[in-house]
Amino acid sequence: DDTNWPSILALIAAKRLANRVWILKPALLNNGQHIHLFESLDDIAKHFKQSKRLGGTHVLQHYLTPHLLRDNRKYSIRCFMVLTSHAQAYLYPTGYMNVAKTPYSADLTALSAHLTNEHLFEQQTNVIQIPSSQFSWYPTLLPHIKRVLSTLSQQLMHHYTQAFCTKNPLKWAIFGMDFMLDNTQHLWLLEANHGPCFPSARHHPLQAYVYDGFWCAFIKQFIDKDLQLTKQESLIAL
Template sequence: MNNTIYDVMKDRGWKDVSTTGQYETDWDFHWADVFWVHEVFDTIHLLDHQRINHFRNHYELTRKDFLVKNVKRMVRYIEREYGRQEDFRFEFISTSFVLPQEHAMFQEEFKRNPGSLWIMKPGKGIFLINKLNQISQWRKDPKTNSANERIEPEAYIVQKYIDNPYLIGGRKFDLRIYVLVTSYSPLTVYIHRNGFCRFSNSTYSSDAKDLSNLYIHATNVAVQKTAPNYDGERGCKWLLRNLKMFIMTKHGEQECKSLFGKIEAMIIRSLLCVQKVMIQDKHCFELYGYDVLIDNTLNPWLLEVNASP
């Protein structure tokens, strides 16, 4: 299996060294996984020139429940300081609740919109619901382990499903956009000019009978490549420039510029939501993978942010 990052570093003439034993700190650049950061980072002293590819508490942005919490906090701050007419700029995530903590609030919202479609986002995977009893298991009391210690239920996200996605060829898609942050203070951001689009393998439908069909509602390749009619040679991706050409051809250059301008603004605002809580460290940078959905009014929505794209 090829490792693109490793191959690029080797092509640049960089030398691979061990991070254990006598070479534990004898390195300039460490491309680490998030588990290493959580377990080792705070136990070592880095030299001025050393760089690592994660901020200590990157999860403030990359964990779904933390992202929702931080965006909600920013919306409250903007509304308090500048008024309701300004906080809409930070409403780039569909109506969201963290379960089980906000189950009562979610229940009230659900009852105000009976029959509405919601998407559950556990730690891994997704599924759609349109009835409250479909998530009744998250209302149970905390369990106990063998030592009779309380185990709080794991936090889950439930979000209002965006049921009017922009479709191409009748199929749903999302965008993967790469964002490099080299500093949170001052905030320094680079957005790669070319990401890609991931398409579902089946024609979009919001019918109740299709709620469990991830070949319709999910766009990640891991799901789509298992579809019976998946074409391995054609795949289910477009480069971002292909999408821009399609949007320009169908809606005009100005609409295309407006859409991608809104996406860039959304990315910046999401980073502002975590700027004050992120631990700034000159040794750290982070490459994020932003997953974005476009609705049929050409409005972008942030789905999630990935720490190791």
């Protein structure tokens, strides 16, 4: 944030992690707003010393590169996870790909080629969204996705025990979990979105393939146990 960034950069330098590309993201914004890519810690320091920049809490991450491209474009994988206050975690197995419209470029200032956020500039769409069911290789990723999310949820329940208590009324949260593959096809969790987009328009291209099924599965799991669903529309316990 505005006060601790010097110590964070010093810690990174001390661990000899400086020779990497970094991505800086505001913690509480979406749609790619105020995201920056940097080639060095010095560039990050120069950014924080500017007067005309967004303040507040940010997330600094190692920028995953080289990544696996499809048709010379970056893409990320979005899945939905439900976490409850009763120490339960579920994955909806059908997700979708956010494929960048702009071909990949090594130029870090070309954000539309590097970021797979749905929107970057006002209402202009930055990606093409394709249901995971259209990719024959997606089922091979599901065990890896489940393993990552299971480990993550277990760690959350271990470190934040006060948030998970079966004696209290059931509460739940839906997260959009974003993954990416590097050029060795290793799966990486990029981020957890605490306010994922759920379009209500019937004409949205993912409505019939992803969102309708997710909400039916959610209702069956938490509201109406008698709702009849196909196997593909069920939440998977992690």
